[in-house]
Amino acid sequence: MDIADPEVEQQPRTDSPVFVGSDRYRIQSTLGAGGMGIVYLAEDLKLHRQVAIKKLKDNAASQNARDRIQQEARLLAQLNHPNIVALHDVLEDQGDIALVMEYIEGTTLRPWMRERSPSLQQKLSLLMQICQGLSEAHNLGIIHRDLKSDNILIAENAKGEPVAKITDFGIAKSQQLDEKTLTEENQLAGTITAMSPEQILGKPLDARSDLFSLGTIAFELLCGSRPFEKHEAGALAMANRITNEAHTPPQEAWPDIPEPLAILLDKLLAKDPAQRPQNALIVYQGFELLYKQRLESESEDFTATMTDLFTHHKIKSRRRWQQVVAGMTAALVLSAGGYWGWKEFTRLEPQYIAVMPVEINGEIRGEENAKALTRTMVRQALMNSVSQLKASALVSFTPKEGQDFEAQLQKLRDKGVTDALFAKLECAQIRCEIELHRIAPAIGQIKQQTDFVFLVDKRQEAEYRIGNSAMALFPSSYANEKNEKVVMSDEDYSDYLNIISRLETKDNSVEDLTTLENLSDTYPKNPNLYRVIVEIATNLFVLTNEKKHLQTGFDIIEKAKGRDVDSASLLELELWLSTYIGDKKEFDRLLKQLNKQDSPSATLLAKFARYFFMQGDYESGLSYAKEAAALNPSADNLYLVALNNAVAGNYPEARAVLEEIISAFPDHWPSYSALGNIEMESGNLSAAEIAITAIPQDLRGWRTKSNLGVTYFLQRKYPEALEAQKQVLVSVPDNLETIEGIAATYLMLGLLDLANNEFKKILDLTENSNTANELRFRAIALANLQQSSEAIDISHEILKKSPEDTYIHYSVAQVYAIAGEWRSANYYIEKLLDQGMSTEWFSLPAFQQLCAQPRVSEQVKIAICD
Template identity: 50%
Template sequence: MDVVALEKTEEYQSRYKVERTLGAGGMGVVYLAEDIKLGRKVAIKQLRSDMTGNSAEARFRSEAQLLARLNHPNIVRLYDVIEKDHSIALVMELVEGVTLKEWMRENSPTLAEKLDLLMQICQGLGKAHCLGIIHRDLKPENILVTIDGTAKISDFGIAKALDCDQDLTREDHIAGSVQAMSPEQLQGIKLDARSDLFSLGAIAYELLCDSKPFERGDKSALAFAQQITQSPHIPPQQSCPEIPKPLVALLDRLLSKRPQQRPESAQQVFEALELLRKHGIDDKTDQYSETITQLLIKPRKKQSRIGMVLAALATTCAISIWGWKTYMQLPPQYLAILPIKVNGAEYDEYEKLLVETMIRQALLSTPSQLKSSALVSYTPSNEASHEEQIQNLHNRGITDALYASVNCIQIRCNIELQRINPANSQVLEQTSFVFLSDKPQEAQYTINNSAIELFPKNYRKNPGKESKMENDDYNRFLVVLSKLGGEATVNTNDLEVLQELIGKYPTNTILYLTYAKIATELFADTSNSKLLTSALGILTSAEGFGVDELAILEAKLSIKSISNDREGFESIIKKLQTKGRPSAHHLTQFARFLWTQGDFDESLTYASKAAALNPSYNNFYYMAGNQISLGDYDSAREVAEKMMEKYPRKWGGQNLLGVIELETGNIKEAEEIILSIPEDFRNWAAKSNLATAFFLREKYPEALEEYRDVLSTAPDNLQINIYVAETYVMLSNHKQAAKYFSKALELSHQGNSQKQRRYRAQALAYLGDTAQSISLIKDLLIEAPESTYIKHTAAQVYALAGEWQSANYHVEELIYQGMSTEWFSLPAFQNLCTQPQASAIVKETICIKE
């Protein structure tokens, strides 16, 4: 079938409906078509009718065979091959976009965007090389860039598999473009993957420097080829003076005349670009630039000879995959740290606390330095014996426990470390040694390294390097660290101390993690989102200093789990899942995240699974919180009481129990429970619940004072702004009510979580925009039909809009669920009482009798 016939045929091979010509090249024509069977657009590349010689047909078949072996998002995919009447056509993925050459001409990309494209090209090229395929014609015209910025390598027409001796380009002498060829390709020398890396260097040079590495001018193809083989490329800094030094080093290596002087693989180039993309773009200091440069130009330890052929490289890839699977098959370990007790008659309680904190920190760091291992937090009851603690660990599915026994005389401390199997209380490994308490930093490193050696070698990672702090700085750090989980409370001054220490010791992983923990704890108290933003910024800055990547990802996940950034949360959790971390390690984080998103049913499922493995304070808290949100007050009360029994030093159980009593109408009891929390330990949530108890008992001035006290430390707390506005409604101060509803409306637009949309709907209704309010609440009722809070807001919205039947319906649901009369004291609900649509149960339950 010739070109004209294909253009004019309505259906090609009874499956593909050709629409129009997309372009033409030396050997083929590309058409836009529709795959009728699968209902998708495709590109059909057909051999030209005047190119039906054996060599041309063989090249098309070769391209099809090679593409059939390649399946990668950065390589154009082959769907089908059609042969009929001595004609051959390739049915391929339709890439909606432009060539890289056009993209460079039509866009003004940032350096980051350029590096992103180059990294994608490296990944596609690395896949081809891993399968023993050399492209041999890599140039901007053969790279497509989609609308969303995805790079795809195309045109494998003269690509070569190293397990094939046939050279399909021989009759054309030199196929492809001279500017895309490496010196060895132009000289007819046997090629390996590094030939494509030279072509990649030419592409990178043009993309980064906005000019070509070799000046073509009026030179003939032969003269230009001679320049590539014999003359040095134009120095990158000459073409682009502002180009960072590390990129200069990389381009110089890629464009080396000798393959042995180029990077070893596309993967190595990708890693170098990734390093620059993350850490080296914006840093202008010579010292940092030189550091990156040295990393790029330093040869790797060679696993084989430089001249190794790609067939062997394919084997290496297979071995790497096998090795990764083996790594992933390591049985997961769930580790707990048993309580540490320091015995030393000459130590006061504060000194003992600091030594205990140092030892605990050393042991807590152990799981992050082991493969397929996760830390399970554990706080035993004070009355439990050592044997009972071990049994409790076994009941919770913990596989390994670390135990430290310490005896100190003056500054000399003897420590015995044990790794215990909770299933049978057997000591699997143990060691003992002496450390000096006046050198806590050295002691921490020794304890940490000794703990790691208690585990099998196949679980151990390469030890990380922590920068040593000065003794005074380390002691300051221990004082801050001792507050986490202790009697003292953390504050913003602790963050300032940590930020100062991070500035002095930027390679110390523990400092970053401690900052993230304290920021998260303070956020729980204040609801100040700036704390989370600051922590994420600190963690991101850590990436440039070679700190523990996995630990930083875990810390970021913890922060994202209490934010509204679902995409960011899921992105991090996917990265962690590729690192061999046990899946149960993330159940708690996932439960917390789903809870903040308003997905209470699913969150409860994950929190319950997490609590089955690890009945920790946090897992109980999320269980009870979700049960309250779903209106299951009996179950929530049971969990809250268990929290109070197991964690008497934590006050979240009392706070949750107060919420349960509030929502079930036991207002006085709720007030008493919340007031039993020491004032210094009442976080913003406890203060808010106390204010709500005042509100429901019609103590509106007291409620307003308590709410405004919360706002004084967290003025942008959306929930509290709504509560203040409602309190002003009850005080008949409509001007102030409108002011706070307006502020809440503004704050609600900072995100699109269920909670933000719920309060947005409420604010809109009170401000008179009932149409938009009803639209929002309808969507929320579809998303979370069981949410107590959404039902309550829906009832308000419909009442304010005069939709009395709908308002009555939702009030009835809340009554049957167990919500008490006090929750319907707002005028919007009381107005329902005067309407004929109000049912008998509603009038009997919520209407205030005069």
């Protein structure tokens, strides 16, 4: 049996005589050629349309070749599907035959992939279309047998979207037809790299053979390489590899491939047809579920950037795609006879759960703060219940004062909360009736609810029952074993409740920490104590900046490890503490361990991203923000991605994320403010003003008002700018950015004395500052007050702290310009201009001095000089 070497292309011979068999068609040019056939572009003179005419080459017109093209005609005549090239006409003349087919203005899949950078959604869409075309053929009993990238044509529809068309059914077979004429010349028809193992081995074929070929196409499209690279030893060696050797693992070709896609590719490329999906419809459903996951989330919880995240920004965690797995299971397990119901398809969808404020009506008899303690007990029970659920994470949530229920749900949607627990109590003296609700913030509806009565003088028993009842609101697959009831003495429990009642106001002391440590020694198997200790330890660290409090948290975790406390809970607490240390290596080590336990970590990743953002390490901040958004693509997590991009000067990326958030979630006002800031810095001042003023006036925070003031300033609307800046100082009287903005406005109005008074205020406020952001304002003030030497020293210092910060670069450029250091000022101005900063930012007198300096570059002069 001879096997043709795969993918040997032959150049079309335009000098071949053209058979058309009818005056209806006029040949215009040659479109391409293969081993046996040649395809021409022709005009249909009757219907005034372009068509493709396929005929045999003269040197290939054997009986076998004629049989093949005749069979292709018979099969295409049965097929009528938008994802299969249509047959319009068959021309016959003295035994020769030509096919008149739909002309596709486009290219084949492989060059289309090379010439474009398609998104994951576009790739999935094309694969879905190929599945639909195959399904149509298979339903008619037709097997393609040569499905490959070169036989997939890509056109565009009226919307400019890519459309896949399957072509070249030349060696296709109908299971109802005798195919002996197709192989009687002792050749294996088709391309080796597109063949299934059973086709190479000459075994009987069914539709699953085409699905193997589809797997090779999907692998190349998604992973950027082929599952079986062309073997240097030739076609026979390649055939041996396909039939006997494993394909390249998808994760090796694309290390960050979403897990369900890797699973699907592995199944399509299984050697045994029985281990592949049973039909193209099942494969379509798998791709469709993955495709729809993005679209549905886009409208509910801001996964509008998931395409970017999966195709450009590497995702280190695969668990975001667990959300898809449950849906895939329904279609794949049932349709594939149970084969797809393996472990990866049984993983739980991550839950991000918040506890809403507890509502209590009526009076409670007991101590003076009985109602407050009851509220604390209920809230604590609900929070503890979350820690006992698999694949679930507690999202901190404290609504603003006076925020109504709908506004609270809105905030939960921003945070990407999948479920919220809400408790409502009706109390009378010592008896309370409690209603527990599990709410879906995305739709504002109750998923599950329960109610019962408890006695307030039996709070420990009530806490235990409330916690277990809350767990029961979730599917049983999420439930760990029920909490082991650890009963404290009444006195100890009272101390415990009083301590955690002060948690929300962060009014805890070192003494509280000591009390809880002692309680953990007395009740070593109470997991709730360890979580509260860590929370208080981190709160104390934030208030005092003393790392000894964090060490207390680490020490108590080490103790707990030897006390048979749930390891997953302890690992999450340890990771939580690590977010305050800022040790990337340690955080990544712990995160890797946590991921193995299928615990959602988006909240901790976001916390770590925020930490690095505040430290000025935007590269690290962006990396962790992307991971958080991939796991839980909430508005808040995506907003973190945008902020880190924006401050690092990646304006196009930041703008894209913000615009998609706003499109999907029009009430996420921080995104409007951030977008206004980006447009302002990019010189799109009208767009900046539109974005900022879209925010209702009563919802504009001082930062938003500050941005509006800067926007007016850059538009040279100085009176409006001054008014907006002064409004900011009503809320934050010592805000350095606003004071500096007022000083700059006075400079533009020629009020030098007033400007200097503002700069002196900045010096007073930054006397003991050590952060890069505060020091940059001090440097500007010093330079304007003729203390350039000290200003330059500070500039060097803050550049070391935040070498990539756009605002630092701008401030340093201003300092050098004021000091007359023209070359240094020129360097940083060029850098800012190159990254897209608007020329309006350089209207200050200090920058305009550069226009008369011979050492300043033409680029700078052209950009900033009037």
